[in-house]
Amino acid sequence: MKKILYPILGLCAAMFLGGCEDRLDIEQKGVISADDFYQTDDDAQNALNNLYQCFAYHIAGNEGIYVALPVLFNEAGDDMLAAGNMYGDNDFGAQINEFRYDYQNEVIKNTYTGLYAVVYDANTIIDRVPDDSPIKKRVRAEAITLRAWAHMMLAIGWDCPPLVETVLPGDARPSNYEGGHVELLRWCAEQAESVVNDLEERISPTDKVGASKVTKGMALTVAGKARLFMGDYENAK
Template sequence: MKKILNNLLILSASLLLGSCSNKLDILPEGAVSESNFWRTSDDAVLGANAMYQPFDGEEFYGRGYMWFINASDDMVTGRINTNVDAIKNFSSTYYSSSYTVDQWNMRYSVIRRANDVISKIPAISMDATLKNRLMGEAYFLSGLMYFQLAYNYGDSRAGLPIITRENNNDPNPTPRAANVDANYTYIESELKKAAKLLPMLAQLGTANYGRPHKVAAWGYLSKMYLYKKDYVNAEKYADSVINFGNRALLDNYGDVFKAANNYSSEYIWSAVSTAKGAAGWGSILPGVMLENKGWGKYNGWGYYQPTKELYDAYETGDTRREVTILKPGDKFMFFGVENTYSSVNSLSGYQFRKYMEPFSYASPVGSHISSNGDHPTTDLNVPLLRYAEILLIKAEAALMQNKNADKEINLVRRRAGLENISNATMADLKKQRRCELAGEWADRHRDLVRWGDAQAVYAQPLHGFSGSVIWPSRTFNPAVHHVWAVPQKEIDRSNGIITQNQGW
């Protein structure tokens, strides 16, 4: 991944391979044509690297996608913003707003680039091991992008358009699949092919850490099956990670969120990020969650602030709470100086703490945090899927089959400084997912939706540190709001071939 980052930082001005005016154009286009590309091993590597270019977009893993997760009861929008308030309130006015409108397009751009890799690389005469790895990366990213699209936009009434190698260059719009199960079937196929071709993490070599590996494919297969409610296979692939993945919990929960441990035993898949270059590269989430204006030292954006409901969800003695949340009066390091936390603009009075390690150092700009506060990347890879979640997927799948899940739940509890429990229930599982994964891409909102809890939870107001109401109760209609609205520009672009989700 270091090689990918170096290439993308160097080539960002030319947007890779040519003179495309739109950074999301599918390669190869522009100055490089089909006739003179996809011929050599170097072409194959460069073509595969291009799949990652959209990951630097601030809306990809930094802000836009997080607005969907922000709908949960764990956090509130830090500053008044009409567009994003509409998202949190499930208002039909949100779907034309700028923050989430490109989620669909960005992920399909990765899918189309992955399809090119899968179509073109087999004919290239090159090292077989490298060829398999690059093909595996493409299958993995295709499956992952479809998964992130499917659970946000697809349901039993309409799935997502399936762009395959066969129709990748068809200029005609592709209609939506009949239902989301069709997408899950396709995702299953893509991720299984990825798992077959990809090496284990240790076989990648440190220079390629951050690229897909076999255990990441197993992990996302497990999570996909959980969402599909295929609990037998969810458990099966979680067991593959647990028994054969060489993964383990770190002893100290706080160590998970240190850049030095980006590729620790708990790592499964993360948003690779760097502070290097003119504006850094990767996820801007740590900067987005930082106090607005960063107490005068850095351009924090002041979004996604914890609620009192989240703070109070932790049991007495749970060490994860202090790692996860800053409350007024807490001590923390910022730019090499110990500070006492207070906020001049946090709606809730709290701030997420788990992504703040890069800001703790003296003179961190350029080494730990981006020199461009308008693109506040850091050297911390924001976790997207980690081993603790795999344990909790295994536990949930077991409970849904009326099996005992004490072993997995207690592994997570003990690391948090809590005592073992016996005969764990779904209520125990739900609490552990919330407290372990708060503020992460595990997606508390999606958990509440798939458990059938969203309507009741969102009917309650949210509170801040002082105990006052900071967000009123909301109306969540399970028949409509279980999926998000298809971006209107995608419907318009397809001349209505792509249809809106019912009720939006």
């Protein structure tokens, strides 16, 4: 009996599912495809908000009790002490402080991956948001400046890291920048300088909104710092 029952059940299931296939193919609700997004000024601003959230998480906040980037760049010196309750506590910072880190150090890893996370979200905007309105131009300019800043910090920390100018496919394996350290810093400076006129300006030292986003001053700071580190002191000034 079982030998007869199973094929019959399978046939009935196939007939049932075949008849309902069109009813099961329902468009997902509450979701906008990437091809339909990035079209309006509001879309562009929302994408920029996501970039700032990425920046705040990976660069200004990070996951955990410390912020990776300043730990990496500030604690590697004799005037800093990565202290803890006992020796071995806060060891990820102490390794940087005492120059005994290796490639597995989480501060180095989190700084590197965090900077490229910013680059990824910036490239998403640059690739998809057109420059057909003043708001979209400003959004693109803020993304270009943050991408330049991230590459500048990567160049300062890793000499010739990959230059990533677009969203890469998942199987991409970018290599170190072949143009050299100085040329990578030059690219950062020129990118920031190219969008200064599309950015808003902070009104005064009490302008809190202007202090919380990319402005002309931020772009010029990125350009100046990049030129300083490449030895172009006259243009940095």
